[in-house]
Amino acid sequence: MDMPQANPAVLSRKAELVAALHGLLPGDAVIWQEEALRAYECDALTAYRCPPLVAVLPRSTEEVAAVLRLCHSMGVPVVPRGSGTSLAGGALPTADCVILGVARMNGVLETDYDNRFIRVQSGRTNLSVTGAVEADGFFYAPDPSSQLACAIAGNIAMNSGGAHCLKYGVTTNNLLGVTMVTMAGEVLEIGGPWLDAGGLDLLGVICGSEGQLGVVTEATLRILPKPEGALPVLMGFDANEVAGECVSDIIKAGLLPVAIEFMDRPCIEATEAFAKAGYPMCEALLIVEVEGSRAEIDEQIARIREIAMRHNPVEFREAADEDQARRIWLGRKSAFGAMGQINDYMCLDGTIPVSSLPHVLRRIGEMSAEFGLDVANVFHAGDGNMHPLILFDANKPGDLERCEAFGAEILKLCVEVGGCLTGEHGVGIEKRDLMTAQYAPDDLEAQLRIKDVFDPEWLLNPAKVFPLHVTASRRAA
């Protein structure tokens, strides 16, 4: 993966930059020693690494603004970082950048149960947002797999989703407002805990902008009352396509489960070996969770059973109690860890129309044979958000490159069937060269112009989202 040449003028001024940062922040908030900087050399896309020039850990919006003003005046690129859990390389440094980490900004600023929102600093982890309100019966809906670690800042940057987003929507559907600092150090208040925006609604374009328009320091989030109860059912099928058709039929029927999760045989096998959840050995599993009152749950399960039966499941298992419910989820929640035990893998993230699931699963199987690399599928099927895991051997020369080429073909297939090359992980560096497969030149140009508005010098989170030659020509302009 190519990265842009580091700017020698910036590299040569490291001492001056560090001294100036020390003037703005407490001593322990400026990290400049080579060994300490190793901690920031990559995010969860560990195949790519590059230590930054400096890292800073501010504690307030004012400190963030001061850092950005300084970097702006010195022409130093800035890479914002939440918890560093990006699977798309969204927080990968450049050698001449300042990593601006928001991890220390993790406070709760306001909770308002009457109007159902919470305002937090953006470094707060996803799960601890729910942690702050659950004793009072509320929760924050988006639940990425990394929710124990990932920061709200990163959730906003990537418009993150999760298993339960089928019903509750992804980050953009649960984000009410942000405080954002631009590269020039302006502090903007965008959105807020109300229904509409007067004038232009900038919140939508901020959410999912991958830290390229500004650094979000505070966020107002919608919180929801916890449902009365929830129940998962597990069903097994003897072919991926049949499970795909069952998902499509559930959605078509107008049912809205909280989650519809999909696992195929390679994934079931790895998971069983690891977590021993007692899953049936079959070609494809679905976990469908419904929630509400007992009456609502019973009614939804009855309708789901009826639809499932039309597809001759090899198993249809309802959870009779909390413990059985936990066991049904156990395997799914261990899936990524289980796969990691036995293989190197690359986790893709594309979105397709739900009705295309059977076709796309079949094509991925065919392409797997063509490329000679195995694929395991474990994903949020209900909203068509696929996560094919391509298995490879990092020690085998050429395997990573073949894996990347295979991944690109899968994402192009997603676009071809009327889908999108990302669902919840973002573009980052991973998918930047595929943007031209999704967007016509005029469409891409419209996005570039918005980036120009917020960051005319293209200093913020460089070399991401857009193809490298596009970014380079923009910076030169």
Place this chain on the structure above:
Amino acid sequence: MDMPQANPAVLSRKAELVAALHGLLPGDAVIWQEEALRAYECDALTAYRCPPLVAVLPRSTEEVAAVLRLCHSMGVPVVPRGSGTSLAGGALPTADCVILGVARMNGVLETDYDNRFIRVQSGRTNLSVTGAVEADGFFYAPDPSSQLACAIAGNIAMNSGGAHCLKYGVTTNNLLGVTMVTMAGEVLEIGGPWLDAGGLDLLGVICGSEGQLGVVTEATLRILPKPEGALPVLMGFDANEVAGECVSDIIKAGLLPVAIEFMDRPCIEATEAFAKAGYPMCEALLIVEVEGSRAEIDEQIARIREIAMRHNPVEFREAADEDQARRIWLGRKSAFGAMGQINDYMCLDGTIPVSSLPHVLRRIGEMSAEFGLDVANVFHAGDGNMHPLILFDANKPGDLERCEAFGAEILKLCVEVGGCLTGEHGVGIEKRDLMTAQYAPDDLEAQLRIKDVFDPEWLLNPAKVFPLHVTASRRAA
């Protein structure tokens, strides 16, 4: 209301413009005769009128692009128009503009029930979107009061809502993608029927941009399966504040009715005289509608009854059948017509935190006495979207001005309590001077820069959304 000076250079080239438009469009699609242009001199905010220079009625995206390229090259302002039902003056012409009406672009381009979307031309009316899919059991959720007439283009421009948006969200929550033509005539494809956007999500900022960023010619909309059943209940209270508290308690309890509508005594009286719906005479009425299966409906109604009883309602009426349900809605649906029979009125549109309803209703009552103008309240209470109707006499000198001043104070109050100066009608010309009450200079500047990107000459829908002096300085720059 001030409007900008017409550009004499444009006025003097009318004949040339008309001839050039005739070269691009069929004869009947170009309207230039003074009498015919009267039809376009105002929208539903009829207090302000100005005939345009020319009006055109294209039938396709290509024709729209051709018209915009021509106007762009000649420096002619363009005011896009859906069905002209804006209550904020969103489609008010300037004397030197071309009205670009999309009313003839009303076709259905694609329906996809499996993936639950419909693609339509933007001139299609809101209700006829549902009309195209209801035989197959689907509907389009946002339902503005003007849904029989209003166009999807206008719904997108204003991010329109409606009574049933409490559960299903407003336009932005149901819009999946658009085809949009910029002032320079570029055709952009933004969004689509999938979960996420790769790179920057421009759809959010397009929705609600009041026709200032481009002309939307086609839209991909989410359609939903019709619920099994629905049932309204009607409850009467002896004070506005008590009804407000009841709304707040329903929302706080985590219930999510499809609609919670509010009417106060002046509105109930006018409505009863007009529609004879059999409403109880009291200070405030709520109509709460729930939907789902019979079991779900019963359970929700029981919980709502329990909450209502805590506030000592003077009446709690459940609909036993379709006919009773229709009668409960009859008065509410006639409310605007009924008020129009007995008074001139200005309909405001502000949004507040639901918990502020009792306070804001009390303050509006006090201000009504101070300004010496009566107010009737009929609005979507569940999501805090208020519609105070200020009653005035258009024939009495000074009454309109007093009404405008009173309206501005109410909207400032909405902002003060943590709300927003618009809910679903948009800013238009009506609220442009209040934008500075909502936004700090830097926040407003960020919006202006986005406008600069899409329409650097500020030719599209001029003199709306932003204060006039801001627009003027931007055009001069």
